[in-house]
Amino acid sequence: MPFLSHGSYxxxxxxxxxxxxxxxxxxxxxxxxxxxxxxxxxxxxxxQFRVATFDLLGQGVSDKPALFISQDDQVAALHLLVDxxxxxxxxxxxxxxxxxxxxxxxxxxxxRLAGLAPMSCFAELPPQLFLLGNALRTALILGGTSYLQDLxxxxxxxxxxxxPVLDKLDSVKRQGWLVNDVYALQNLMExxxxxRPLTSQLSSIILPTMILNGEFDFLTPRAVHETLRAxxxxxxLVIIQRAYxxxxxxxxxxxxxxxxxxxxxxxAGRWQxxxxxxxxxxETGGELIxxxxxxxxxxxxxxxxxxx
Amino acid sequence: xxxxLGPLDPQGRVPPYQQTRVAAFLTSAHGxxxxxxxxxxxxxxxxxxxxxxxxxxxxxxxxxxxxxxATSWVPDLALGYLSMSWETAWFPQxxxxxxxxxxxxxxxxxxxxxxxxxxxRPAALLPREANADDPFVMALRRIELESGRxxxxxxxxxxxxxxxxxxxxxxxALEHRHVEIRKLWTSALEGVGIVVHxx
Numbered sequence: 476m477p478f479l480s481h482g483s484y485x486x487x488x489x490x491x492x493x494x495x496x497x498x499x500x501x502x503x504x505x506x507x508x509x510x511x512x513x514x515x516x517x518x519x520x521x522x523q524f525r526v527a528t529f530d531l532l533g534q535g536v537s538d539k540p541a542l543f544i545s546q547d548d549q550v551a552a553l554h555l556l557v558d559x560x561x562x563x564x565x566x567x568x569x570x571x572x573x574x575x576x577x578x579x580x581x582x583x584x585x586x587r588l589a590g591l592a593p594m595s596c597f598a599e600l601p602p603q604l605f606l607l608g609n610a611l612r613t614a615l616i617l618g619g620t621s622y623l624q625d626l627x628x629x630x631x632x633x634x635x636x637x638x639p640v641l642d643k644l645d646s647v648k649r650q651g652w653l654v655n656d657v658y659a660l661q662n663l664m665e666x667x668x669x670x671r672p673l674t675s676q677l678s679s680i681i682l683p684t685m686i687l688n689g690e691f692d693f694l695t696p697r698a699v700h701e702t703l704r705a706x707x708x709x710x711x712l713v714i715i716q717r718a719y720x721x722x723x724x725x726x727x728x729x730x731x732x733x734x735x736x737x738x739x740x741x742x743a744g745r746w747q748x749x750x751x752x753x754x755x756x757x758e759t760g761g762e763l764i765x766x767x768x769x770x771x772x773x774x775x776x777x778x779x780x781x782x783x
Numbered sequence: 784x785x786x787x788l789g790p791l792d793p794q795g796r797v798p799p800y801q802q803t804r805v806a807a808f809l810t811s812a813h814g815x816x817x818x819x820x821x822x823x824x825x826x827x828x829x830x831x832x833x834x835x836x837x838x839x840x841x842x843x844x845x846x847x848x849x850x851x852x853a854t855s856w857v858p859d860l861a862l863g864y865l866s867m868s869w870e871t872a873w874f875p876q877x878x879x880x881x882x883x884x885x886x887x888x889x890x891x892x893x894x895x896x897x898x899x900x901x902x903x904r905p906a907a908l909l910p911r912e913a914n915a916d917d918p919f920v921m922a923l924r925r926i927e928l929e930s931g932r933x934x935x936x937x938x939x940x941x942x943x944x945x946x947x948x949x950x951x952x953x954x955x956a957l958e959h960r961h962v963e964i965r966k967l968w969t970s971a972l973e974g975v976g977i978v979v980h981x982x
Contacts, residue, residue: 483958540958541898541961542897542938542942542953542954543950616931616935617932619931649911652907656901656904657934658897658900658901658931658938661938665942
C-alpha cells in the first residue's frame, strides 16, 4: 500500500492502469474511502485510463490529524498525487466534499489539468446547505458515525437502492463506520468553519468542465451546481436522471462512462462546454439529451425559463 | 492475529481472557481520567464550563463501573506489569511550550482525554456476529459512543480562543499523546491476539 508524505502525515493512494495513459484522479466524499471507487478503476482502466484514488487526510488509511485539518492541506495532498502522475493529461473528478477540494485544486493549479468533473458539488454554502451541514455535524457529535450514516443514506441514494438492503443496513454501513473515526470526520466537517465562497474565483477555471448533478439531489440541489455552470466558462451541466447526492455509488457504470466520454471528447478536441445543460441517458452508453430549450432547468416542474 | 475479538463462543460472546485485557486497559485509562477530572473539579462551581467538568467526572466513573460489572474477569498474569506501564503513562504531562503552568496542565489533561476518547475505539474490535444482548458487547458499544460525546469538551477547549496563540504547542502535545496511547492500546491487544491497524 503506497503512501505520499505531506509534512509528518501520510496519504494512502493507489494507482491502476497503464503508466503512460491519460489519468483520472478521483476524490472521495466526506464519509468515503478509496475502495468505493473500485468499479471506476475497472471501468476506466478498461477504457485505457490510468486511475488514481486516495484517502483524504482524516479518512480511511491516510493519517488522521488529531485536531486541525485544513482544506489547504487537502489541496496540497492532492497536488502531491497529481505530481506523482507525471506530465500526461490529467482529469480530476470529485464527489461532494471531494468535489469542493477538486474545485479548489483547479483554481490553484488548473494548468496541471486537462479536465475537471465536479459531482454533487458546491462553491458556496447557501442557508439550506449551511444548516444541513451544521445539523449533520451535530448528529455526528451526539450520535457518532453510525447516526451520521443513517442521516446521509436516504439523502445519498434512491428507494430502489435502499429497498433491497433495508434489513441489512448495519452491514452496508459497517466498513464506512470502521474506517472513519468520529474525531477525524468532525475535523473534516469543521474545516468549513472558516470557509469562504469560491464563486468569485470560478471564472479562473478555464479548462473543460463537466458538472454532474443528481436529478433529485436535495442535499446539494441544482441551484448550487448552477453557480458552477454560470461561472465556469467552458462548462456544461449534466443532470443524472433519478439520482440523489451519491449517484457515484448508485450508478457507477453510468457515471464512469460519462467520465470516460468527457475525457475522450476533451482529448479528441470535441468538447464544447458552452455552459450547456444536458440530461444524462438512463442507460450506460446512451446519448445525452439537450435540456429542452425554453424551459427552466432549475425548476422541478416544466416552467418556461426566462427569455435568453 | 486478527483485527477483531474472538473467536466468539456459540452465544456470540467474547472470550473472557480478551474481555479481561480490554476491560483492564479501559478501566485503567478511564479511571485515571475520572481521578484527574475529580481533582480538577472545585467544590463550588464558579464558571459555566465547570458544569462540563462535573459531567466528565461522572461519565468516566460510569464507564469504570460499567466495565467492572459487564466483564467476565479471569486471571491475567501480564496485567501486573501492563498496569504499571499504563498507570505511569497517565501521569499528568503539562504541555510543553505553554508558559502559563495551570494552562499547560489543563492542556495536558485535555490531550490525554482526547487521545483516550478519540483514539481508542473498543466497539470497532467487535466482529459483526458479536451478540448484541451480551453485556460486555453492549458496554464496548456504549463506551465508544459516550467517548465521542465526552470528546467534545476536549475539542472545544483545545480549539478554543484561549489556546489560539499556542496552536502549535497544543497540536504537538496532542499528536504525542495520541501516538503514546495508541501504542499502549496496540501492545495490550497484541497479547490477546488482536492486531490494531495503524493509521
